[in-house]
Amino acid sequence: MIKLHQVSKSFSQFQAIKSVSLTINKGEIHGIIGASGAGKSTLLRLMNLLEIPDEGEVEVNGAKLTSLNSKSLRQARKSIGMIFQHFNLVANKTVYDNVLIALELASYPKAEQRDRVEECLQFVGLKQLKDKYPAQLSGGQKQRVAIARALANNPQVLLCDEPTSSLDPNTTAEILGVLENINKTLGVTIVIVSHEMEVIKSICNRVTVLADGEVYETVLIEPNGIKAVDNSPNYFVEQLKDGERDHA
Numbered sequence: 001m002i003k004l005h006q007v008s009k010s011f012s013q014f015q016a017i018k019s020v021s022l023t024i025n026k027g028e029i030h031g032i033i034g035a036s037g038a039g040k041s042t043l044l045r046l047m048n049l050l051e052i053p054d055e056g057e058v059e060v061n062g063a064k065l066t067s068l069n070s071k072s073l074r075q076a077r078k079s080i081g082m083i084f085q086h087f088n089l090v091a092n093k094t095v096y097d098n099v100l101i102a103l104e105l106a107s108y109p110k111a112e113q114r115d116r117v118e119e120c121l122q123f124v125g126l127k128q129l130k131d132k133y134p135a136q137l138s139g140g141q142k143q144r145v146a147i148a149r150a151l152a153n154n155p156q157v158l159l160c161d162e163p164t165s166s167l168d169p170n171t172t173a174e175i176l177g178v179l180e181n182i183n184k185t186l187g188v189t190i191v192i193v194s195h196e197m198e199v200i201k202s203i204c205n206r207v208t209v210l211a212d213g214e215v216y217e218t219v220l221i222e223p224n225g226i227k228a229v230d231n232s233p234n235y236f237v238e239q240l241k242d243g244e245r246d247h248a
């Protein structure tokens with residue numbers, strides 16, 4: 001589904017990605033983990049050519065992105081959705097309009113746009129909030145809007161750059177549940193960059209460990225499931241008291 005062949009990327013003199021070759025299979029949830037600065041976000045952004053590689057080839061869903069002209073690249077990008085740590089919603093547009101933008105930019109048939117926005121908002125459980133603005137939403141709700149927007153054009157692939165890193169543990173579990181549902185019910189291939197080992201272990205089938213711009217190892221794993229965390233005040237008090245006993 002995604003093939004990187006000897007892809008390199010430098011920023012000025014600094015080589016952030018060093019001749020990386022990597023295949024991500026159709027239907028998998030693929031994690032990318034590594035230390036800060038290892039090149040995780042850059043590698044993800046190379047997959048939809050948000051970063052243009054200096055060398056190497058990028059192929060997604062049979063299209064060699066690195067060989068396409070800008071018009072064909074725009075077309076190919078419709079099959080690749082992306083979400084970000086800080087959601088990247090348009091502040092002065094409603095939830096509904098934030099999703100609509102994706103359809104307008106992709107010249108989705110006008111007569112079908114309304115139904116498609118409603119369908120996507122329904123899928124992420126936000127239909128009733130469609131007239132709200134981003135500032136009126138929680139972090140988890142904002143990420144759901146971003147997911148609805150990313151899904152609008154029926155992508156085959158969803159690239160997720162630290163999708164839960166701004167969220168509390170329970171909201172993280174919720175968003176991971178939404179991503180897992182997208183993978184299972186829509187068959188969308190998912191790539192998740194995260195520095196959180198628990199996130200990666202909970203839903204990924206295969207994980208690439210990146211170090212200093214190179215693939216250190218790709219590991220096949222059995223996802224251990226999404227764990228909701230007890231958010232009750234009593235739980236916090238218990239945890240704090242346990243900590244006190246540990247230090248006594």
Ligand SMILES: Nc1ncnc2c1ncn2[C@@H]1O[C@H](COP(=O)(O)OP(=O)(O)OP(=O)(O)O)[C@@H](O)[C@H]1O
Pocket residue numbers: 011012016034035036037038039040041042043195
């Ligand atoms: N646009 C840019 N201009 C200059 N340097 C950049 C740019 N983007 C990334 N880098 C550098 O490339 C390296 C890899 O960055 P990247 O964001 O991909 O790492 P990361 O593994 O995602 O790190 P983190 O977990 O801290 O986000 C870093 O040293 C970073 O400073």
